[in-house]
Amino acid sequence: MRRKRFVGESLLRCRQSNVMYESNGFEEAVQRQKEMAKKKLVTIPPRYVRDDQDHSVASSNKEVPVIDMQRLINYNDHDDSMNIELQKLHFAAQEWGFFQLINHGVSCSVVERMKHEIKEFFNLPLEEKNKFEQLPGDTDGFGQLFVVSDEQKLDWADLFYLKTAPPHLRMPVFSKLSVSLRETIEEYSEEIKELTMKVLKLLGKTLGIEEEVVKSFFEEGKQSMRMNYYPPCPQPDKVMGISPHSDASALTILLQVNETEGLQIKKDGIWIPIVPLPSAFIVNIGDAFEIFSNGRYRSIEHRSVVSSEKERISVATFHGPRLNGELGPANSLVTAHGQPAFKKIGVNEFYTRFFNRELVGKTYVDTMRITH
Numbered sequence: 375m376r377r378k379r380f381v382g383e384s385l386l387r388c389r390q391s392n393v394m395y396e397s398n399g400f401e402e403a404v405q406r407q408k409e410m411a412k413k414k415l416v417t418i419p420p421r422y423v424r425d426d427q428d429h430s431v432a433s434s435n436k437e438v439p440v441i442d443m444q445r446l447i448n449y450n451d452h453d454d455s456m457n458i459e460l461q462k463l464h465f466a467a468q469e470w471g472f473f474q475l476i477n478h479g480v481s482c483s484v485v486e487r488m489k490h491e492i493k494e495f496f497n498l499p500l501e502e503k504n505k506f507e508q509l510p511g512d513t514d515g516f517g518q519l520f521v522v523s524d525e526q527k528l529d530w531a532d533l534f535y536l537k538t539a540p541p542h543l544r545m546p547v548f549s550k551l552s553v554s555l556r557e558t559i560e561e562y563s564e565e566i567k568e569l570t571m572k573v574l575k576l577l578g579k580t581l582g583i584e585e586e587v588v589k590s591f592f593e594e595g596k597q598s599m600r601m602n603y604y605p606p607c608p609q610p611d612k613v614m615g616i617s618p619h620s621d622a623s624a625l626t627i628l629l630q631v632n633e634t635e636g637l638q639i640k641k642d643g644i645w646i647p648i649v650p651l652p653s654a655f656i657v658n659i660g661d662a663f664e665i666f667s668n669g670r671y672r673s674i675e676h677r678s679v680v681s682s683e684k685e686r687i688s689v690a691t692f693h694g695p696r697l698n699g700e701l702g703p704a705n706s707l708v709t710a711h712g713q714p715a716f717k718k719i720g721v722n723e724f725y726t727r728f729f730n731r732e733l734v735g736k737t738y739v740d741t742m743r744i745t746h
């Protein structure tokens with residue numbers, strides 16, 4: 375039995391070794407894209423082949439709702455345009471669990487710097503990237519997450535994960551990053567946190583939850599970032615960039631770093647591709663908010679597919695509940711609607727259990743559901 379950290383054979387690790395390199399087409403694909411344009415890869419290593427996934431998508435072009443943050447800030451109950459936007463937010467959260475957020479107020483310069491720095495970061499030579507590998511038993515750094523067996527299929531992606539806030543959660547890998555990347559992430563983290571709290575309070579408002587209650591669960595919440603690099607794949611229909619899953623977060627704010635599309639969400643059993651609007655964030659409800667809202671707003675399954683030609687890069691910022699607290703349905707919703715739909719769980723345990731399982735659809739949040 376190999377040590378757990380080797381189970382997924384981090385792409386970085388594989389790229390270090392010429393032997394592995396010769397025998398593993400995926401790493402070759404990554405290298406080919408980055409440094410070795412002459413090599414031609416035609417087959418995909420079996421661990422990445424997904425016979426279990428149907429790649430078909432909706433034939434209609436349904437689109438996720440677009441919410442204008444500008445219309446929602448400084449909320450005032452007498453302002454009709456705000457009321458309309460708040461209704462739209464409620465509809466988006468209830469019917470879609472996903473929306474695009476425009477006029478979000480996060481400064482353009484921070485977003486642009488973030489995109490630039492992340493592209494540069496994934497472009498670093500291998501020897502440099504090796505310095506940021508996950509340590510045994512840890513989640514932060516380059517590596518694999520949610521890989522729990524040697525047989526498990528792997529996603530066609532290189533991922534870099536960081537806990538970003540509150541600052542005491544940052545791991546040593548964070549301080550090893552270049553000053554410019556670190557400062558950019560810090561600023562981005564701060565602005566995204568502010569935005570997230572505004573959206574969470576508004577979602578609370580649409581559900582009749584007091585702002586103070588939202589704050590007590592989420593104000594000091596755990597924020598983390600998952601940076602995803604999806605190399606081009608010679609047979610994109612045979613692999614998954616990220617397998618279908620819901621996020622454990624309360625709210626996720628996704629930044630599309632380059633132009634390549636790939637995110638799809640499952641609506642009424644059908645996969646719908648998302649076409650990101652320029653300057654928008656893609657926002658989604660996660661498991662922790664499904665629990666907090668007693669099931670009124672649900673986390674939605676999503677996945678990422680890859681391209682045969684182009685790399686794709688995204689940064690997901692997850693915001694969850696306060697680590698030393700308890701996660702469970704907001705009291706006011708339980709009183710108003712009869713019974714709790716979810717068990718209460720300590721937040722630390724909520725995350726420990728999440729990271730120790732395979733990430734499959736909504737199976738994690740389902741373990742906390744109470745069946746009456």
Ligand SMILES: O=C(O)CCC(=O)C(=O)O
Binds near residue numbers: 688
């Ligand atoms: O890359 C994407 O569009 C999706 C990423 C994602 O779902 C995640 O990191 O949880």
Ligand SMILES: [Fe+2]
Binds near residue numbers: 619620621
């Ligand atoms: Fe996700």
